[in-house]
Amino acid sequence: MGLNYQGGHDEFNSLKPTAMGALTQLYAGTTPESADLGGTAAPDTVGEAKETVDPETGRRMWKWLEKEMKDIGYRP
Structure with missing residues (x-):
């Protein structure tokens, strides 16, 4: 599982059931890769x-x- 920046679909960015609606935001806010982003989920670029x-x-x-x-x- 991981982010796919090539525009394809993987299990992370595919549609989720309603009960998992905040999964993307929770992942972006808690993943170690976002620790230095100062509360944003966007890369510097x-x-x-x-x-x-x-x-x-x-x-x-x-x-x-x-x-x-x-x-x-x-x-x-």
Whole structure:
């Protein structure tokens, strides 16, 4: 098992059942290969959009997520 950057499919990047929906994010956030990425899952050659590290954008997104979750019945 491993990442396939050639555009093919392997067992890591194929479709997963709903119960495994966060597997990609969990893998990216916990794999030893991402330890030095500072919380991002993108290699240096890709970079990151400025919006991903902007505190105001983060606050707006979090507020939107809370509203959306509340609308479907989620209560923290």
